[in-house]
Amino acid sequence: MRLSPPKIFYMLQQGSPLLGLHACCYPFTGYPEFGYFLNKTGRPMVYSCSWPFYQIYSRMEPNFTAIINTCNLWRNFDDIQDSWESVQRIIDYYGDNQDAIVANAGPGHWNDPDMLIVGNFGLSYEQSKSQMAMWAIFAAPLLMSVDLRTIRPEYKAILQNQAVIAVNQDALGLQGKRIYKDKGIEIWARPISPCLAFTTPMPSPSSTAGRTAHLQRQISVTLRELGLANPEGYSIRDLFDGVHYGTVMPDKRFKVDVNPSGVVLVRCEVAKHALAVGSLHLRSQPTDRTFRNPFHNNNLFNHFGG
Known part of the structure; x- marks a missing residue:
């Protein structure tokens, strides 16, 4: 050409x-x-x-x-x-x-x-x-x-x-990362605006081996494990179902049910100011069990107070 x-x-x-x-x-x-x-x-x-x-x-x-x-x-x-x-x-x-x-x-x-x-x-x-x-x-x-x-x-x-x-379409334009993967579960996170921005995704079971591949699964995790540690807690809302989970404190376990090959996408707002978003995406191919916060050195995250 x-x-x-x-x-x-x-x-x-x-x-x-x-x-x-x-x-x-x-x-x-x-x-x-x-x-x-x-x-x-x-x-x-x-x-x-x-x-x-x-x-x-x-x-x-x-x-x-x-x-x-x-x-x-x-x-x-x-x-x-x-x-x-x-x-x-x-x-x-x-x-x-x-x-x-x-x-x-x-x-x-x-x-x-x-x-x-x-x-x-x-x-x-x-x-x-x-x-x-x-x-x-x-x-x-x-x-x-x-x-x-x-x-x-x-x-x-x-x-x-x-x-x-x-x-x-968030104005920051920052791409999210996978922060956890184990036994068919993946958690992805993306920083978003305005101030106090972070995303904590929670994905779903997809091709997990065995009979559990076609069963709904419950995910239980603390917000602190996801890098969200503001002592005021976080207001969490499901972006597909519109369910509001109320205010969840950093060390309290947050539980969601995820359908086979489905996803739970949530937005977390610090009780008074901040924002965070997440999607839980369960997948196969188990790897390490360690939660990694890829944004811990991110100036935005530090500035917004996590």
Whole structure:
């Protein structure tokens, strides 16, 4: 493909607010060249690319300084398929490689785990909530792939959930991390605004081995284990069901029931000021049992008082 201003202007005339350059094995110099022509148009536009994916595929270290200066969002893993297995692989990749991924995300530049497949054919209702919750924790672009003319109401409600969208669109633009994984349970956390921001996700049972894979599971954890230790306690609200759990103190056990391959996404507000968000996501492949607070050195977290 030869890049030229006439071709760029033609694409812009189609009225799309987003343009993507996902050129298989195209020379890497093409991405900044394409971005240069986009900027020349003077029109605001979101620029999506696959630059880091093809560098990783070529066994190269992605040049994220150049990528961030060029693109607004980028793919770094395989294309999503219309299946729960595909969603799980993406979540696993983002968790297993988070130290290399999370630091590159921020306002105006985001990791893109690919489209939402909510409302299509491959996900159950619970799995659809799981994808929506995790994409909110990832601070990922919410690009739908469903036919809006035929989407069922319950899936439409997931995509239009304003409380979950607010987490995704949080002004800090910080991507969340996995802080716990053991025996089919994963807990992810994401800092959010305004002041006193933190996220404590709680995911669900997915492919846990044995009969428990298809059973609802109860998760019990203290907020202190999740890094939330404000002595005033936290007001906790479920963002999908709207359930308010009242004020929970840091050392009191917080319990939730999670459906198979489902998720519980909660927002925690310090009793008088702060905010925190979370999603509990139970998964398989047990690892260490230790809770790790990835944000303990985060200036935001320290400033907001945890």
